[in-house]
Amino acid sequence: MNSAEELKYLLPNSVVSVGVQTNKPQAVIRKEDFLKVAEKVKELGYDNLSVITGVDRVDRIEVIYNLFSYKKKQNLALKVVLDHRSPEVDSVTSIWKVADWLERETYDLVGVKFNGHPDLKRILLPEGWIGHPLRKDYDMNTEQFVTIGEDGEDIVSPDGSNLLRRK
Amino acid sequence: MDPVTIDTTKIRMTKRKPETALEKLEDTNLINTLLAAKDREGFILLTTIDQAMNWGRLSSLWPVTSGLACCAIEMMAVSMAHHDIARFGMEVFRASPRQADLMFVAGTVTKRMAPRVKQLYEMMSEPKWVISVGSCANTGGPYHESYCVLKGVDNIIPVDVYIPGCPPRPEAWLYGIIQLREKIKNEGYGAKWGLNK
Numbered sequence: 001m002n003s004a005e006e007l008k009y010l011l012p013n014s015v016v017s018v019g020v021q022t023n024k025p026q027a028v029i030r031k032e033d034f035l036k037v038a039e040k041v042k043e044l045g046y047d048n049l050s051v052i053t054g055v056d057r058v059d060r061i062e063v064i065y066n067l068f069s070y071k072k073k074q075n076l077a078l079k080v081v082l083d084h085r086s087p088e089v090d091s092v093t094s095i096w097k098v099a100d101w102l103e104r105e106t107y108d109l110v111g112v113k114f115n116g117h118p119d120l121k122r123i124l125l126p127e128g129w130i131g132h133p134l135r136k137d138y139d140m141n142t143e144q145f146v147t148i149g150e151d152g153e154d155i156v157s158p159d160g161s162n163l164l165r166r167k
Numbered sequence: 168m169d170p171v172t173i174d175t176t177k178i179r180m181t182k183r184k185p186e187t188a189l190e191k192l193e194d195t196n197l198i199n200t201l202l203a204a205k206d207r208e209g210f211i212l213l214t215t216i217d218q219a220m221n222w223g224r225l226s227s228l229w230p231v232t233s234g235l236a237c238c239a240i241e242m243m244a245v246s247m248a249h250h251d252i253a254r255f256g257m258e259v260f261r262a263s264p265r266q267a268d269l270m271f272v273a274g275t276v277t278k279r280m281a282p283r284v285k286q287l288y289e290m291m292s293e294p295k296w297v298i299s300v301g302s303c304a305n306t307g308g309p310y311h312e313s314y315c316v317l318k319g320v321d322n323i324i325p326v327d328v329y330i331p332g333c334p335p336r337p338e339a340w341l342y343g344i345i346q347l348r349e350k351i352k353n354e355g356y357g358a359k360w361g362l363n364k
């Protein structure tokens with residue numbers, strides 16, 4: 001029994017399906033129960049949350065949590081499937097501290113809203129950037145430029161006349 | 168009308184020896200330089216001093232310490248003993264743009280970094296030169312279709328020499344540096360007018 005099947009055995013109602021993705025056991029979780037499952041998983045010894053990824057599948061958005069247990073030397077991936085129009089899921093910052101920045105990154109690039117996150121704002125792109133660039137419907141035709149404001153803050157605008165050379 | 172005929176016997180073929188002071192001055196090349204400068208309403212002194220200044224400038228080009236991405240790793244290789252840019256007098260990477268006259272734009276110029284690169288360039292004192300290194304800085308390179316990368320650093324600052332490659336080998340850097348030295352050598356009024364060669 002791999003780690004995902006073990007989870008399915010322990011929480012049959014919350015785990016929708018189990019499978020293997022790139023040699024790692026993966027469990028798809030109902031998004032309503034996600035926080036509860038995450039707590040259980042932490043109890044099982046998965047102490048390291050290595051990365052959170054968001055994937056835009058056009059009709060839905062998937063968020064994948066890659067976990068590792070130093071005690072068991074085992075991998076486990078949790079996946080939640082979210083609505084494309086308003087992707088929302090509970091934040092796991094209370095369980096894994098590292099999720100703070102990882103969730104901010106997923107919010108920044110894919111636009112997933114993490115409920116209960118202490119400080120949900122952009123982490124890579126400057127504030128004011130329009131759109132979430134790893135979405136399939138991101139508008140690539142309007143260029144956005146960044147300039148430095150009076151106090152050293154980033155200002156985003158589609159007009160790059162302060163930055164670009166006059167030719 | 169009669170066809171024009173030239174009486175060749177009247178043309179004196181031998182050059183007269185300069186006798187008066189003015190003739191002596193005319194005989195030297197200096198008067199030509201001065202006359203050329205006067206025609207162009209230019210600076211007579213600069214035409215000759217330029218040469219010396221250019222020599223000084225190209226022999227001690229100090230680059231500013233700034234690297235943006237993987238190409239910067241190659242910049243470190245260039246500055247190390249094996250490829251040794253000390254022979255061009257360039258080994259002094261300055262931590263302050265005020266003390267530098269050359270900027271290597273080595274790496275990907277992201278949208279967020281672009282205003283900082285421009286600011287760095289503006290902080291450098293004249294005279295200043297820019298070498299754009301790698302496909303990223305030249306055109307956007309592998310990230311040309313990206314949402315967050317500038318399509319060429321020449322959109323924001325003027326570039327003197329482009330070095331292609333991803334990343335360019337140190338030999339290519341050295342070739343680019345030699346091209347820049349060549350360019351600096353030919354700067355100024357004297358070189359522009361075809362004097363001081």
Ligand code: SF4
Pocket residue numbers: 236237238239273274275300301302303304308309332333334335
């Ligand atoms: S040109 Fe290639 S090596 Fe240089 S910064 Fe871009 S990706 Fe990196």
